[in-house]
Amino acid sequence: MCRRSLSALLCSFFLTHYSAEAFPTEKSFNARSQAKQLDAVATSIEPAYTYLLLGGTGHIGTAVAHHLLIRQPQSILHLVGRNAATGQCVLLDLKAQHPHAQIEFHAVVDIWKAQELQRMLELFSVDCVIHTAGPYAHRTPLPLTGCRVYVDVADPLPYLEQALLRKGGNTTALVAAGAFPGMSNVLGVEAVAQLDPQRTIQSLRFQYFTAGLGGSGPVNLFITNVGFGDPMTQYDGGVLRFFMELSGRLLGKVDFFLPQVPEHLQKANDRVRERVGTKQVFAWPFPEAATVPTILKDATDSFRWRRIDSSAAMGTAPDVWNTMLGVLVQLIPRAWWRKERFSHFLADFSQPLVSATDAWLKWKDPFANGETHAMRIDATLDDQSGISIVQAHDSFRQCVAQSCAEFAMDCLEYPDPGTVSLPEQRYADPVARQRIIEKLTTTPGTFCYTGPVSLQRIDGPTQLQEALEKAKQTER
Numbered sequence: 342m343c344r345r346s347l348s349a350l351l352c353s354f355f356l357t358h359y360s361a362e363a364f365p366t367e368k369s370f371n372a373r374s375q376a377k378q379l380d381a382v383a384t385s386i387e388p389a390y391t392y393l394l395l396g397g398t399g400h401i402g403t404a405v406a407h408h409l410l411i412r413q414p415q416s417i418l419h420l421v422g423r424n425a426a427t428g429q430c431v432l433l434d435l436k437a438q439h440p441h442a443q444i445e446f447h448a449v450v451d452i453w454k455a456q457e458l459q460r461m462l463e464l465f466s467v468d469c470v471i472h473t474a475g476p477y478a479h480r481t482p483l484p485l486t487g488c489r490v491y492v493d494v495a496d497p498l499p500y501l502e503q504a505l506l507r508k509g510g511n512t513t514a515l516v517a518a519g520a521f522p523g524m525s526n527v528l529g530v531e532a533v534a535q536l537d538p539q540r541t542i543q544s545l546r547f548q549y550f551t552a553g554l555g556g557s558g559p560v561n562l563f564i565t566n567v568g569f570g571d572p573m574t575q576y577d578g579g580v581l582r583f584f585m586e587l588s589g590r591l592l593g594k595v596d597f598f599l600p601q602v603p604e605h606l607q608k609a610n611d612r613v614r615e616r617v618g619t620k621q622v623f624a625w626p627f628p629e630a631a632t633v634p635t636i637l638k639d640a641t642d643s644f645r646w647r648r649i650d651s652s653a654a655m656g657t658a659p660d661v662w663n664t665m666l667g668v669l670v671q672l673i674p675r676a677w678w679r680k681e682r683f684s685h686f687l688a689d690f691s692q693p694l695v696s697a698t699d700a701w702l703k704w705k706d707p708f709a710n711g712e713t714h715a716m717r718i719d720a721t722l723d724d725q726s727g728i729s730i731v732q733a734h735d736s737f738r739q740c741v742a743q744s745c746a747e748f749a750m751d752c753l754e755y756p757d758p759g760t761v762s763l764p765e766q767r768y769a770d771p772v773a774r775q776r777i778i779e780k781l782t783t784t785p786g787t788f789c790y791t792g793p794v795s796l797q798r799i800d801g802p803t804q805l806q807e808a809l810e811k812a813k814q815t816e817r
């Protein structure tokens with residue numbers, strides 16, 4: 342992947358699809374869905390969409406199913422996974438929670454084989470495909486045919502680049518539609534939109550915290566390891582650059598609460614200060630550090646972006662994990678992390694310890710399941726003043742799933758056929774953005790959402806500059 346390809350691709354996509362008349366504002370259902378609605382329980386005005394959930398038996402997939410059934414009880418769900426025994430357990434569990442739900446399980450050999458998907462799309466009349474059967478790295482994105490909406494929670498940049506090149510047909514497709522990336526990208530756009538439009542933008546920073554694995558599957562441990570073999574792709578002085586030596590490096594501490602907030606936000610800010618507080622973070626190659634500034638730079642006055650720096654970082658609890666990962670990244674060559682066999686081995690090796698710490702977090706966390714998640718997005722001007730947004734949730738797993746389900750429902754309600762987009766593209770329009778932010782930040786379990794707050798001074802992670810300088814020296 343070259344620097345120019347990302348910029349050119351995202352730019353041309355944006356200009357092609359998101360001109361002034363983008364973002365239809367009226368609900369438009371096709372005849373099939375309208376018929377389904379009429380067939381549905383007469384007393385309900387909820388739409389009855391049919392969803393195909395690829396990875397629907399996984400940690401995120403089951404939570405997607407649960408949220409869809411809460412929001413649209415008439416939904417028809419087809420859950421897809423490989424393991425039949427897991428599928429039956431998930432089915433029983435969901436039916437116990439939603440006794441009237443219409444859910445089925447289908448076992449497949451490998452969902453990445455396009456013909457498997459095609460077969461299912463032909464069998465069931467599907468409105469929406471939701472794909473949470475990661476990991477996505479080194480995979481070819483599935484073709485977009487036979488459904489009105491396609492949504493996934495992918496995060497590797499090369500995969501997203503390929504995914505955006507697909508032809509949408511009649512499908513409205515949204516990629517990277519989880520919590521981070523996903524909700525975070527939309528909040529990044531929102532933070533920038535609140536800055537003084539006459540001034541130069543200095544930085545856009547994405548910072549995340551997840552307790553343990555946050556309730557997501559062990560596969561996410563593997564994904565984190567593999568990520569240490571990928572370069573950080575981020576803006577430095579207005580230029581999109583790759584910093585191999587930065588990935589996985591400790592960046593110091595971040596406050597996942599704000600120093601001052603308006604009175605009505607005080608309680609929420611106190612809650613996140615108490616439950617998350619200040620955490621150590623490390624650099625991790627989330628795509629949004631590259632995609633969000635690229636999209637915004639090309640769509641708005643690019644002169645304002647001439648000095649932009651961006652970054653993405655995450656931290657976990659207990660803190661010893663951050664330190665341990667930081668040490669391992671220093672000791673183990675990058676080429677090893679990139680090898681799937683090595684990253685799998687390390688994930689499997691550390692799994693018992695991770696499970697033990699997750700159980701400890703669960704026991705220790707009186708508020709939630711030890712799955713607490715928080716994100717802080719900062720957009721600054723050249724005098725270090727700017728806009729910060731903090732969002733926090735009881736469970737990372739649920740937050741990812743709820744976001745994914747909300748994005749999917751929004752695409753069904755406000756389709757834009759023939760487009761394949763990232764959240765920062767689809768929700769560039771302020772009306773569409775406010776609509777989705779409202780949905781994403783009022784989900785059950787959300788315990789803090791500050792919205793954009795104007796601050797006199799915003800600092801990035803405490804040792805970010807030092808780590809960045811070191812990476813620059815190594816890669817000079």
Ligand SMILES: NC(=O)c1ccc[n+]([C@@H]2O[C@H](COP(=O)([O-])OP(=O)(O)OC[C@H]3O[C@@H](n4cnc5c(N)ncnc54)[C@H](OP(=O)(O)O)[C@@H]3O)[C@@H](O)[C@H]2O)c1
Pocket residue numbers: 395396397398399400401402421422423424425427449450451452453473474475476477494495496517518519520521522523556557558559560561564741
């Ligand atoms: N954007 C975000 O915010 C975000 C956050 C966290 C995670 N994620 C993504 O979410 C993905 C899922 O995480 P998770 O915790 O739910 O993982 P998980 O519990 O392991 O679930 C994965 C699901 O996908 C299915 N699956 C995997 N490979 C498959 C294949 N080749 N063919 C058919 N089914 C397959 C699994 O079925 P079997 O169990 O039957 O094999 C399972 O149902 C991760 O890979 C990650 O990329 C995104």
